[in-house]
Amino acid sequence: MKELKILAVVVFFTLVIYWGVEPFAHSQMHKHVEGDHFAYSDLPELTKTGDAANGQSLVMGAGACLGCHAMESQGMSAPMDASMAAASYGVNPPDLSNIGALYDEKFLAALIKNPAHALNVEHKFDQASGNMHPMTQFFGAGGDIDQEVADMVAYFKSIAPQEITPKTAFDNACGRCHAMRYDNYTQLGDTPSFDGEKEALAHKIKVLEYQDHLKAYMGKLPPDLSMIIRARGGHFLETFVENPQTQLPGTSMPRVGLTKAGYEKVEEYLTEIGDPSKSKREALGPWVIGFFVIFTLLAFLWKRSQWRDLH
Numbered sequence: 001m002k003e004l005k006i007l008a009v010v011v012f013f014t015l016v017i018y019w020g021v022e023p024f025a026h027s028q029m030h031k032h033v034e035g036d037h038f039a040y041s042d043l044p045e046l047t048k049t050g051d052a053a054n055g056q057s058l059v060m061g062a063g064a065c066l067g068c069h070a071m072e073s074q075g076m077s078a079p080m081d082a083s084m085a086a087a088s089y090g091v092n093p094p095d096l097s098n099i100g101a102l103y104d105e106k107f108l109a110a111l112i113k114n115p116a117h118a119l120n121v122e123h124k125f126d127q128a129s130g131n132m133h134p135m136t137q138f139f140g141a142g143g144d145i146d147q148e149v150a151d152m153v154a155y156f157k158s159i160a161p162q163e164i165t166p167k168t169a170f171d172n173a174c175g176r177c178h179a180m181r182y183d184n185y186t187q188l189g190d191t192p193s194f195d196g197e198k199e200a201l202a203h204k205i206k207v208l209e210y211q212d213h214l215k216a217y218m219g220k221l222p223p224d225l226s227m228i229i230r231a232r233g234g235h236f237l238e239t240f241v242e243n244p245q246t247q248l249p250g251t252s253m254p255r256v257g258l259t260k261a262g263y264e265k266v267e268e269y270l271t272e273i274g275d276p277s278k279s280k281r282e283a284l285g286p287w288v289i290g291f292f293v294i295f296t297l298l299a300f301l302w303k304r305s306q307w308r309d310l311h
Ligand code: HEC
Pocket: 059, 063, 064, 065, 066, 067, 068, 069, 089, 091, 092, 093, 094, 096, 099, 103, 111, 112, 134, 135, 136, 138, 152, 173, 254, 255, 256, 257
């Protein structure tokens, strides 16, 4: 009976510390941001049903998207290579093949109509003073602009693949700005293997040049994200990517506009690279608990057998 009381006291104080003290200390050190579950409630709902065929002609024609972006899945290469694009725009515009699967449709529509607004970087780009966002705004092709934008979104959704790998999601949404050193990935993509030092250096210089343009565009070089999942944790990352302004007011990192599923792919990749033993660790948990349960039982039985004759 006495043992049970002692156990109850130990369990009680352990739980108080686990649920009370630690989260309290944590909340004092980090501002807690409530996410919006990637709902983007500040952006208007799509009111029109899109026509993908018309969307295709707009994307290829009046929308001018392919003047800056590649769409490799449809056989459209980038109009210029990543270095040239960074020299022109500050950053390499992402391939559009997968956007219909990764980005929220309301966000895409808002982006096409007004990039700086959708991306939440209006504090940086101000049309009145002539400081335009490098992605030009679509002013319509002569018809109802909301219909035209809905058509383009419908087209992107119609060509988007069913399955996207975690790495492709990262490459599309973050890779133009962030490197992943532990995966040999830079803003120019996977680093190839080189025959000689000269080739390797030439590539390195291209990366550095890209990063210089990016630095000038963003105000600073976006950090390498190899270890970010461990440094920052899941909740911070999720709410930060959903809306960077909530935790870094005034930051130049755009709101990327991912759907929840799209974000989860990105997080999967960040975990794969930054915390590769996570799944092993988690699989070990039940075994450790099982061990303690059995050990406790054996210890209890042993104690009983030792004390039986002494009472
Ligand atoms: C004048 C060049 C230009 C044109 C035209 C253009 N874009 Fe872009 N786009 C960019 C640049 C540059 C970026 C990257 C901006 C950044 O990361 O700050 C971008 C980014 C994007 C993104 C990624 C946004 C995100 O949330 O990460 C999407 C999606 C996109 N563009 C779609 C389109 C579509 C659809 C069209 C046609 C209606 C289009 N773009 C036309 C230059 C252009």
